[in-house]
Amino acid sequence: MNDLMHSPAFAVTLTIGVWVCALQLQRLSKVLFNPVLTSTIVIITALSILGVPYTAYRDGASALVVLLGPAIVALAVPVRRHRRLVRAQAPALLIAVTLGSIAGIATTVLLATWLGLADATTTALAPKHATSAVSAAVMSVVGGSESLAAVVSILTGIIGAAIGIPLLRLLRITDPSVTGVAIGVSSHAIGTARAFDEGATEGAMAVVGLVIAAIVVPVVIMVMLLTGLLPTG
Amino acid sequence: MTESKPAPSGRASAVLLGLALFFAISLGGDAVTTALGIPFPGAVLGLLFVLTLMFTPAGARLERVLAPAADILVPLLPLLLVPLAVGAMGLFDVLGRQPWQIICVLFAGWLIAALVTACTMLVMRRRTSDA
Numbered sequence: 608m609n610d611l612m613h614s615p616a617f618a619v620t621l622t623i624g625v626w627v628c629a630l631q632l633q634r635l636s637k638v639l640f641n642p643v644l645t646s647t648i649v650i651i652t653a654l655s656i657l658g659v660p661y662t663a664y665r666d667g668a669s670a671l672v673v674l675l676g677p678a679i680v681a682l683a684v685p686v687r688r689h690r691r692l693v694r695a696q697a698p699a700l701l702i703a704v705t706l707g708s709i710a711g712i713a714t715t716v717l718l719a720t721w722l723g724l725a726d727a728t729t730t731a732l733a734p735k736h737a738t739s740a741v742s743a744a745v746m747s748v749v750g751g752s753e754s755l756a757a758v759v760s761i762l763t764g765i766i767g768a769a770i771g772i773p774l775l776r777l778l779r780i781t782d783p784s785v786t787g788v789a790i791g792v793s794s795h796a797i798g799t800a801r802a803f804d805e806g807a808t809e810g811a812m813a814v815v816g817l818v819i820a821a822i823v824v825p826v827v828i829m830v831m832l833l834t835g836l837l838p839t840g
Numbered sequence: 841m842t843e844s845k846p847a848p849s850g851r852a853s854a855v856l857l858g859l860a861l862f863f864a865i866s867l868g869g870d871a872v873t874t875a876l877g878i879p880f881p882g883a884v885l886g887l888l889f890v891l892t893l894m895f896t897p898a899g900a901r902l903e904r905v906l907a908p909a910a911d912i913l914v915p916l917l918p919l920l921l922v923p924l925a926v927g928a929m930g931l932f933d934v935l936g937r938q939p940w941q942i943i944c945v946l947f948a949g950w951l952i953a954a955l956v957t958a959c960t961m962l963v964m965r966r967r968t969s970d971a
Binding site for chain 1: 858865866870880882887888895899903906907909914915918919923924926928935938942946948953956957958961968
């Protein structure tokens with residue numbers, strides 16, 4: 608039995624099974640039941656009850672994670688479908704995403720320092736505005752915690768997916784392009800998936816935000832480390 | 841009988857061809873970033889490469905080849921992040937030490953990034969339409 612729980616089939620079945628149920632639950636409330644959050648909580652609880660260590664689950668689930676690279680490359684297709692919109696707004700997009708990423712990183716680092724978080728935690732939190740694959744890659748070079756950086760990126764994405772669009776609407780920001788880019792920059796892949804739920808334009812513009820942020824964030828982090836504005840992990 | 845819909849086997853090969861290309865591009869991106877030693881994920885470099893091609897005259901053809909696989913992969917993206925998020929269970933000691941401070945930092949950083957991006961877009965657009 609123990610061997611079965613350590614097999615890739617167990618990890619994949621558990622992940623997909625819980626995911627399908629989480630998608631059903633999302634129909635009740637998109638704000639309360641973000642499928643990534645509910646799936647994560649249910650899987651952590653299941654692994655703890657069954658006594659399966661995370662490393663065993665991670666090794667098994669790598670059969671799914673291997674698709675992450677191709678899925679990121681595949682984001683080019685929805686952007687191509689909205690190429691006219693992207694071309695028309697290219698300068699605004701570049702400037703808005705760069706400023707948004709820098710403002711997000713600065714707020715994170717200043718607030719983390721002010722609240723007395725440990726240096727290593729602050730460094731792992733800083734690149735959270737890039738998608739988890741990018742923030743983990745930045746940490747691997749800086750020498751900080753890759754898993755912590757990936758997890759806080761995902762938590763940020765969950766915050767954005769759950770409350771991002773309702774909050775922007777509350778502030779009377781309803782333009783599909785603007786909403787999409789803002790969600791893509793602040794909440795990357797998980798937020799982008801949520802933006803596609805709203806509409807194809809929101810989704811495609813979120814991808815553009817995600818891609819530009821993925822380039823801007825590592826550059827800003829490297830500059831901050833070299834100038835001593837960010838402690839090394 | 842309509843000719844526009846490919847036969848199931850034709851559709852499966854179209855998906856597989858796209859999938860193989862996405863894997864190859866992602867792997868190629870990894871090869872480049874590893875060779876150059878830059879802190880950048882290969883998949884995002886691959887995405888940039890494909891995006892650049894998509895805006896050239898070859899873009900329409902490339903879109904036709906890649907779309908069947910992309911239409912399956914893109915909606916699956918959040919599912920693929922779940923195993924990474926489960927990694928939080930190994931970090932309870934770090935996350936649990938100052939949970940409210942971390943949540944506060946995550947929320948404030950998220951809010952400022954979203955608002956600065958949205959406001960800059962709106963201001964830039966107004967300027968363009970005024971000009």
